[in-house]
Each structure stands twice: as C-alpha cells, then as structure tokens.
Amino acid sequence: MIFKGLEVSVTGMLAERIRMDVVSSNLANVNSTKAENGQPYTRKVPVFEAVLDKESGLTKVRVKEIKKDTDTPFRMKYDPTNPEADKNGYVKLPNVEPMKEMVDMMTAIRSYEANLTAFNTHKDMLLKSLEILRV
Numbered sequence: 706m707i708f709k710g711l712e713v714s715v716t717g718m719l720a721e722r723i724r725m726d727v728v729s730s731n732l733a734n735v736n737s738t739k740a741e742n743g744q745p746y747t748r749k750v751p752v753f754e755a756v757l758d759k760e761s762g763l764t765k766v767r768v769k770e771i772k773k774d775t776d777t778p779f780r781m782k783y784d785p786t787n788p789e790a791d792k793n794g795y796v797k798l799p800n801v802e803p804m805k806e807m808v809d810m811m812t813a814i815r816s817y818e819a820n821l822t823a824f825n826t827h828k829d830m831l832l833k834s835l836e837i838l839r840v
Contacts, residue, residue: 707831708831709758709761709763710763710823710827711824711827711828712758712763712765713763713764713765713823714820714821714823714824714827715820715824716756716765716766716767717765717766717816717817717819717820717823718817718820718821718824719767720751720753720766720767720768721813721814721816721817721820722817723751723768723771724751724768724809724813724816725810725813725814725817727749727750727751727771728806728809728810728813729810730749731748731749731801731806732801732803732806732807732810734746734799734801735799735801735803735806736798736799737799738789738796738797738798738799739789740799744779744797745779745797745798745799745800746799746801747773747774747775747799747800748773748774748777748799748800748801749771749772749773749774750771750772750773750774751768751770751771752768752769752770752771752772753766753767753768753769754766754767754768754769774800777800778800779797779798779799779800780797780798780799780800781795781796781797781798782795782796782798783795783796784796
C-alpha cells in the first residue's frame, strides 16, 4: 500500500513516454506522401484512460489506444512537377502540423517531469519515514 503512490507516478510517466513516441513518429513522417494504401501518413494521437485500482482506491493512467486523426484533413500543396501530384497539380501531404506536434511534445515533457517530481517526493517521504522509525 505504501508504494501505490509510486505506481501512480510511474503509470503517468509511461503514458507520457508513449505520447512522446507518438509525437516523434508524427514529426518524422511530416512529409511522407505514400504511407499506406497510397495515402499520405495520417497523424496518430494517444487516447488516455483513467483506471481505478480497487485495492487502494487510487486512479492510475494508461494508454487505451493509439488512433488515427481522421478529423484533420490532409494538407494540399501545389507542385505540378511532383510525380505524386494529381491532375490539378496538387500533392496530398500528411495532416501533421509540426508546430502543434512540438507543443504536444513540450506538454508531454512537462507532464513527465511533473510525474517524476511526484515520484521523487514520495520516495523521499518514504526514506524519511524509515529514518524516523530507525531512531
């Protein structure tokens, strides 16, 4: 029971690491015009869910799924010299916006750091408790 607080922080860090991996994948594919089925790469987003630990009553977080962002349309770029251009000269590019992805990355990093701080604070409290009991 005393280590459950550490578990909550760890699950938060794991979820944010997955979020950073997804954002990295999105940024790496910002110009991938042929990813699957002849379509450009489709932006991916992690879906988080809260999970109640019935034993301790604490809520943990986990990644429920990584889904494709079908709500954001593909970007169109006029480039008639590109071999992948359509009959009107437009090339369909991924629906990834680098600036938005960078903001998501910074948010994930900050959330990871907050979970790490909570983890270290809980660990320090446990160590202080052990010191008090030793005396």
